[in-house]
Amino acid sequence: MADGHLAETGGNGDAVLAGYRRSIDNIDAAIIHMLAERFRITKAVGLHKAHNALPPADPGREEAQIARLRALAASADLDPEFGEKFLRFIIDEVIRHHERARGA
Amino acid sequence: MADGHLAETGGNGDAVLAGYRRSIDNIDAAIIHMLAERFRITKAVGLHKAHNALPPADPGREEAQIARLRALAASADLDPEFGEKFLRFIIDEVIRHHERARGA
Numbered sequence: 001m002a003d004g005h006l007a008e009t010g011g012n013g014d015a016v017l018a019g020y021r022r023s024i025d026n027i028d029a030a031i032i033h034m035l036a037e038r039f040r041i042t043k044a045v046g047l048h049k050a051h052n053a054l055p056p057a058d059p060g061r062e063e064a065q066i067a068r069l070r071a072l073a074a075s076a077d078l079d080p081e082f083g084e085k086f087l088r089f090i091i092d093e094v095i096r097h098h099e100r101a102r103g104a
Numbered sequence: 105m106a107d108g109h110l111a112e113t114g115g116n117g118d119a120v121l122a123g124y125r126r127s128i129d130n131i132d133a134a135i136i137h138m139l140a141e142r143f144r145i146t147k148a149v150g151l152h153k154a155h156n157a158l159p160p161a162d163p164g165r166e167e168a169q170i171a172r173l174r175a176l177a178a179s180a181d182l183d184p185e186f187g188e189k190f191l192r193f194i195i196d197e198v199i200r201h202h203e204r205a206r207g208a
Contacts, residue, residue, distance in 0.1 A: 086193075
């Protein structure tokens with residue numbers, strides 16, 4: 001556990017399962033760090049919009065993002081619905097960040 | 105748009121905003137493809153468990169994943185709650201995949 005990884009073997013000592021889990025843990029760490037960078041950028045976007053009196057929401061941009069993520073999901077052999085759900089999940093968190101920033 | 109990116113400038117022609125959006129779009133594409141790889145692995149995990157008569161759920165593993173993602177989120181300056189929410193969002197999709205696989 002010294003390197004932040006979970007058990008070397010599955011609860012049942014299955015080495016194949018442990019290998020899969022190690023890959024999943026690596027991917028999860030990579031995604032969390034990419035999300036952290038994404039939120040850093042949306043924070044900068046919020047400040048930039050506030051400083052330049054730009055409207056906070058841009059429905060055209062969101063529509064284009066949804067269409068793009070649906071297509072990307074399909075090309076990666078994922079359900080396009082999942083691509084859209086993922087974007088909405090992230091956007092909800094961005095809105096929470098902006099609300100918290102306004103409250104601060 | 106030829107490279108799959110969205111508009112070069114924001115709807116209002118703001119180059120700074122357009123640059124931020126281009127970074128966000130790159131990150132989103134990277135995350136979608138990492139998620140696609142993650143789901144490929146959980147699919148293999150499902151098959152491996154089925155072939156070896158291993159139990160589908162492992163509450164200890166999930167608890168360890170939650171604790172790890174909360175800590176990773178905090179270290180990346182994200183809300184630990186978000187780390188946990190993210191994992192639950194992904195696990196819900198994994199369950200949907202497994203249900204669909206069983207139905208097929």
